[in-house]
């Protein structure tokens with residue numbers, strides 16, 4: 001049985017959900033796909049680093065995850081590892097580097113540098129982080145291919161919903177002209193709460209209480225998270241080289257209760273609409289609130305759901321809706337990338 005050794009860089013919401021999903025799916029992966037996934041190393045910023053070339057003790061790792069004490073991964077270390085994140089990447093006994101550190105929308109760093117180091121070492125790369133996708137898609141694809149390895153990032157946009165893989169597989173041969181949709185689930189929830197009578201501040205407080213909005217919600221509210229996703233889709237699927245700043249997003253801060261009421265009176269709803277694509281006067285992108293009618297596919301996209309519609313030469317409107325996203329759905333995107341990499345090695 002082929003063994004695939006994984007080094008996890010970042011072990012927060014997504015990294016932990018991925019470890020749990022792998023544990024739950026190990027038998028299925030062996031039976032259906034003929035390989036045994038093994039986590040051999042984990043690095044975090046404040047919760048320690050651990051390496052075991054024979055695979056970390058899965059029971060002990062899950063026990064650590066479920067424990068009530070602050071997590072200290074160094075108790076699983078069998079290498080007496082000392083060093084920084086780059087040293088970790090240089091030393092890890094692994095085939096694949098799975099990167100889930102925080103996003104930096106301004107440069108993609110330091111995650112981009114970590115992935116560069118992994119690619120130069122000849123590792124396959126998987127990330128859930130939009131930063132390296134926007135700022136390093138072509139470079140990381142080239143660097144990994146020099147070593148006959150792959151760079152995969154399915155969960156960077158719309159979590160576990162298949163987006164990027166569609167264009168490598170089922171949609172190969174179709175020409176993409178553009179896309180539109182709702183790519184930020186947080187603002188979609190906030191707009192729904194406002195429609196139900198809350199102010200933006202009350203809606204943000206609710207979002208914070210269920211862990212959807214951060215203490216500083218400006219990344220979502222001002223449209224930057226949506227903008228980085230528009231840049232990622234544009235760069236990967238439509239050959240652009242955009243940054244989130246090029247998208248010049250308008251967030252939902254300017255939406256007042258009066259505007260919500262006026263939309264309701266017209267039978268419409270406010271949505272933070274994302275788009276990118278070729279128009280008569282060149283490539284255009286946008287993130288801005290728009291009133292949508294009941295006839296629009298966006299009208300009924302509620303709560304934390306997200307939606308994208310692709311316009312292709314052979315399929316004028318192909319929509320993908322993702323409901324109830326969570327770290328588990330994101331972890332599935334990482335798993336799908338892992339299976340894709342394993343399949344590539346046997347093709």
Ligand SMILES: NC(=O)c1ccc[n+]([C@@H]2O[C@H](COP(=O)([O-])OP(=O)(O)OC[C@H]3O[C@@H](n4cnc5c(N)ncnc54)[C@H](OP(=O)(O)O)[C@@H]3O)[C@@H](O)[C@H]2O)c1
Pocket residue numbers: 009010011012013014015043044045046047048085100101102103110128129130155156159326327330
């Ligand atoms: N949450 C989601 O559902 C979701 C969905 C799609 C995409 N993503 C993307 O996935 C990534 C991870 O999200 P998350 O929610 O899991 O974040 P998170 O909970 O904040 O976890 C981030 C992890 O990265 C570690 N880290 C930070 N800097 C590091 C460094 N220099 N070296 C090693 N480890 C470092 C942190 O260490 P400590 O544990 O020591 O703090 C933590 O373990 C982000 O890029 C996010 O945008 C998340």
